[in-house]
Amino acid sequence: MPVLETMLGQSQLQRRCIVSGETLPTDRLIRFVVGPKQQLVPDIRGKLGGRGIWVGAVRSTIDAAINQNLFNRAARTDVNIPENLSKNIECQLLERVQGHLSLARKAGQAIAGYEKVLENVSKGGFALVLTASDASFNAQKKLSSLATGLVQVDCLSGSEMGVVFGRERTAHAAVAIGGLASQIKIDGRRLAEFRGKPSLNEVRHDAEV
Missing domain, CATH: 3.30.1330.30 (Ribosomal protein L30/S12)
Incomplete structure (x- = not known):
């Protein structure tokens, strides 16, 4: 079952935001995965496989994760962050x-x-x-x-x-x-x-x- 569909049906499912360190319900977070060529991909629909990186669903929080290189730390590798990620x-x-x-x-x-x-x-x-x-x-x-x-x-x-x-x-x-x-x-x-x-x-x- 897709990750997002699972989390919509299980409000008790929680994950930790890599920026704030808070443990939050998954419907208050954005999931990311590392795709081909180390590209960081926002998994809005929750259908992508792979290890998830979770960030609070707020523009300023996403921007903080980028500016503080927290995606690299969470992925344990250098990732390529698309331009205009927050707008996307x-x-x-x-x-x-x-x-x-x-x-x-x-x-x-x-x-x-x-x-x-x-x-x-x-x-x-x-x-x-x-x-x-x-x-x-x-x-x-x-x-x-x-x-x-x-x-x-x-x-x-x-x-x-x-x-x-x-x-x-x-x-x-x-x-x-x-x-x-x-x-x-x-x-x-x-x-x-x-x-x-x-x-x-x-x-x-x-x-x-």
């Missing part, structure tokens, strides 16, 4: 969130638009609400009272959400209870933390989905 990781994390949100939309498990979200979330059956990270303060607060008890995710900009729903921008969306919502929750948290921007209500990241 951010893009892959973004693609995962958008990909799972797109699958949820196609499966009829995701809806977008304030009125539609307002109407349907109140009926129950939804696990999380997404609000654009660059939405106005009022827009961000509109669904807060309604979303009590739901996971709230704001790791995507309006244009990043809009891509999924075939619009220029989307400020509000919601995802029904199920496996895709669980994936979006985990990947959304990793993306938000990587960008250094916690969710509107981080406690709700631990809500049941």
